[in-house]
Every structure is written in structure tokens, then in C-alpha cells.
Amino acid sequence: MNKVILMGRLTRDPDIRYSTGDQTMAIARYTLAVDRRGRRDQNNDNQQTADFISCVAFGRTAEFAEKYLRKGIKICVTGRIQTGSYTNKEGQKVYTTDVVVEDHEFAESKNASGGESSYSQPSAPSAPIDAADGFMNIPEGIDEELPFS
Numbered sequence: 075m076n077k078v079i080l081m082g083r084l085t086r087d088p089d090i091r092y093s094t095g096d097q098t099m100a101i102a103r104y105t106l107a108v109d110r111r112g113r114r115d116q117n118n119d120n121q122q123t124a125d126f127i128s129c130v131a132f133g134r135t136a137e138f139a140e141k142y143l144r145k146g147i148k149i150c151v152t153g154r155i156q157t158g159s160y161t162n163k164e165g166q167k168v169y170t171t172d173v174v175v176e177d178h179e180f181a182e183s184k185n186a187s188g189g190e191s192s193y194s195q196p197s198a199p200s201a202p203i204d205a206a207d208g209f210m211n212i213p214e215g216i217d218e219e220l221p222f223s
Contacts, residue, residue: 076154078173080127081181082108083148088131090140102136102175104129104143106151129153131175139178148181 088104107124129151131139143149153175162168 078151078153078155080106080108080129080151080173081148082106082124082127082151084143084145085126086145088136088139088143090136099133100136100140102131102139102143104139106149127173128171129173129175130156131178135175135178139175142180143178149178150181151175151178153177 083106085105085107088102091101091103093099093101106127106129108127110123110125151173153173156172156174158170158172160168160170
């Protein structure tokens with residue numbers, strides 16, 4: 075079985091191209107920075123490093139990437155590993171490894187990633203929250219009947 079699940083941040087905006095021919099297809103390429111943990115340095119501190127994974131998406135998945143994915147966004151990707159090779163202009167053989175994306179989804183809210191929202195959501199009236207138990211206090215003088223007994 076060839077199944078990959080990754081969570082990371084885009085290192086740059088996706089590169090979108092369209093195939094030529096009778097039926098054009100979107101092709102999106104991007105790189106995910108995926109945290110790697112577990113190494114300890116000389117001070118015995120956990121040191122966090124990242125792997126940079128090349129991803130490629132086709133068709134509707136690539137169109138989604140073009141429309142919604144931007145540098146710094148944290149996403150979760152599922153797909154498969156695909157290896158290949160080609161000969162460059164200098165005649166050297168170059169080996170490639172990509173994750174072919176079957177599905178990707180956002181791994182955090184737009185506000186958590188620091189993005190600006192293009193719409194504003196109406197805010198609910200706020201009531202003071204008791205920090206001791208985490209429940210909202212019901213203000214005095216509400217004439218509405220509570221929906222439970």
C-alpha cells in the first residue's frame with residue numbers, strides 16, 4: 075500500500091500550470107514544510123527541524139490549491155509517493171520524489187494562520203464568563219424563557 079498523510083505549512087504559493095491538448099488540466103506544485111521531532115542536541119533540548127516535501131496535485135485538487143492555498147497556510151495532505159527520473163541539460167540523471175496529492179484540507183482556521191477574512195461574521199452578544207468553571211453567566215433581567223427545564 076502506498077499512502078501518505080502529511081501536515082505542514084506551504085513554503086510558497088502553489089505554482090499552477092495547465093496542460094495542453096484537447097482537455098486542459100490544472101497541475102499545482104507546492105512544497106510543504108513538515109516538522110520533524112525527536113532529535114536531542116547537546117543541551118538535551120528537543121530540537122525541531124523540518125522536512126521539505128514536494129507535492130503535486132492534478133485536476134480539481136489543483137484548482138482548489140490555486141484558489142485557496144497560499145504561503146504559510148497549514149494543511150493536511152493525503153496522497154501517494156511517486157518516484158521518477160529525468161536527464162537534465164548537462165546529461166546528468168536526476169531522481170525525483172513527489173507526493174501526488176489526492177486530497178488536502180485546512181489544518182487551522184484562517185484567523186489562526188494570520189490571514190485576513192474577506193467577510194465578517196456577525197458577533198453574538200457577549201456575556202461575562204466565569205473563569206472558575208468556564209460557563210457563561212446569565213445576566214439578570216432576561217425575560218426570555220430558557221429552552222430547557
